[in-house]
Amino acid sequence: MAGPGPIDPRLQALRDELDQVDAGLIDLAGRRQRIVAEIGRIKQGAGRQLRDFRREREVLDRVRGRAESAGLDPDVAEDLLKRLIDASLTRQEQDRVRAAGRGEGRQALVIGGAGLLGQWLVGFLDSQGYAVSVADPAADPTLPGTYPDWRQAPLDAELVVVSTPPKASAAIIEELAERRVPGLVFDVGSIKSPLIPALRAAAGAGLNICSIHPMFGPDTQLLSGRHVLLMDVGCRAAVESAGALFVDTMAEVVEVALDQHDRLMALVLGLSHALNIAFFTALVRSGIQADQLAGISSTTFKRQLEIARDVAAENPDLYHEIQRLNEHGGLARRALVEAVELLSAASDADDPAAFTDLMLEGRSYLEGLGR
Numbered sequence: 001m002a003g004p005g006p007i008d009p010r011l012q013a014l015r016d017e018l019d020q021v022d023a024g025l026i027d028l029a030g031r032r033q034r035i036v037a038e039i040g041r042i043k044q045g046a047g048r049q050l051r052d053f054r055r056e057r058e059v060l061d062r063v064r065g066r067a068e069s070a071g072l073d074p075d076v077a078e079d080l081l082k083r084l085i086d087a088s089l090t091r092q093e094q095d096r097v098r099a100a101g102r103g104e105g106r107q108a109l110v111i112g113g114a115g116l117l118g119q120w121l122v123g124f125l126d127s128q129g130y131a132v133s134v135a136d137p138a139a140d141p142t143l144p145g146t147y148p149d150w151r152q153a154p155l156d157a158e159l160v161v162v163s164t165p166p167k168a169s170a171a172i173i174e175e176l177a178e179r180r181v182p183g184l185v186f187d188v189g190s191i192k193s194p195l196i197p198a199l200r201a202a203a204g205a206g207l208n209i210c211s212i213h214p215m216f217g218p219d220t221q222l223l224s225g226r227h228v229l230l231m232d233v234g235c236r237a238a239v240e241s242a243g244a245l246f247v248d249t250m251a252e253v254v255e256v257a258l259d260q261h262d263r264l265m266a267l268v269l270g271l272s273h274a275l276n277i278a279f280f281t282a283l284v285r286s287g288i289q290a291d292q293l294a295g296i297s298s299t300t301f302k303r304q305l306e307i308a309r310d311v312a313a314e315n316p317d318l319y320h321e322i323q324r325l326n327e328h329g330g331l332a333r334r335a336l337v338e339a340v341e342l343l344s345a346a347s348d349a350d351d352p353a354a355f356t357d358l359m360l361e362g363r364s365y366l367e368g369l370g371r
């Protein structure tokens with residue numbers, strides 16, 4: 001490749017022109033966002049739901065058509081608009097949560113509020129207009145409303161969120177029950193079995209308590225397409241109030257039976273994490289550098305590698321807990337080992353029938369999925 005030499009003036013002129021085009025694109029995208037925010041206000045005033053899939057399809061179809069006449073690949077135009085629509089939905093969702101101001105300045109306490117999910121919850125409650133306190137030994141105690149020890153925090157808050165590791169959460173919930181805290185209490189853990197006795201006992205003792213599991217990471221902005229699992233632990237009123245925290249968002253709140261939660265999570269979290277850890281472990285052991293493989297990646301490998309990289313970047317202690325503390329975790333991992341053995345035997349056979357069976361079974365299992 002040619003190194004940097006004196007730049008051809010025609011090249012420079014074209015790059016200058018391109019910079020102007022880019023600046024224009026960004027200005028237009030900003031203008032789009034302002035219009036979208038206005039549309040959001042009108043929809044909110046009219047009590048309409050924010051997301052309008054039919055309108056989005058129209059927008060995408062229109063830009064695809066426009067792209068063709070403009071000499072741009074329609075897929076590029078669609079990708080670009082999807083990204084912008086995402087940004088507009090995020091903006092409309094955040095505006096709506098803020099405008100609804102359900103917290104109305106009332107107190108909320110997040111125990112474990114300095115953790116990653118804890119910080120997300122603090123921001124989320126703050127945007128709803130709650131006055132949020134944080135109890136966490138890792139938080140900066142000089143900040144107002146911050147307590148190293150949760151016992152010293154305002155336990156009469158209207159809302160007490162327990163965002164600590166599972167074992168700590170069980171002990172905290174027991175103590176909250178002993179102290180008969182008056183507000184709505186919920187934990188947000190990924191694993192519920194270690195908490196179930198404490199949660200049920202607290203509800204039995206009259207606490208306004210339920211259990212929540214947000215199915216997204218702490219860097220999530222837009223809640224459209226995200227799930228929030230909600231578990232009744234013996235207090236119906238708590239389920240209703242906790243669900244209400246999400247009504248101004250586009251998250252889908254799904255109620256799950258408390259004793260089913262971990263069985264389902266063994267697959268949704270445990271199996272998908274395990275599969276990716278197994279995948280990158282096999283790559284590490286291959287002795288071939290990731291860069292080299294990425295440099296010759298296929299479509300599937302590229303997607304798989306991106307997921308594996310995200311999984312590898314997660315907190316090892318949390319991921320170990322998700323495997324270890326889920327009493328159904330072992331079953332899911334054994335199912336994975338058995339599936340690999342089955343696949344291996346089917347791959348070694350000269351007759352493709354067994355392999356084909358696996359593929360076709362998977363196809364019919366998955367083909368009904370909505371896109």
Ligand SMILES: C=C(O[C@@H]1C=C(C(=O)O)C=C[C@H]1O)C(=O)O
Pocket residue numbers: 036039050051052053055056059084085086088089092
């Ligand atoms: C802007 C609107 O809100 C949302 C965002 C859209 C967009 O960015 O184009 C389209 C439909 C809605 O889901 C709208 O309803 O028109």
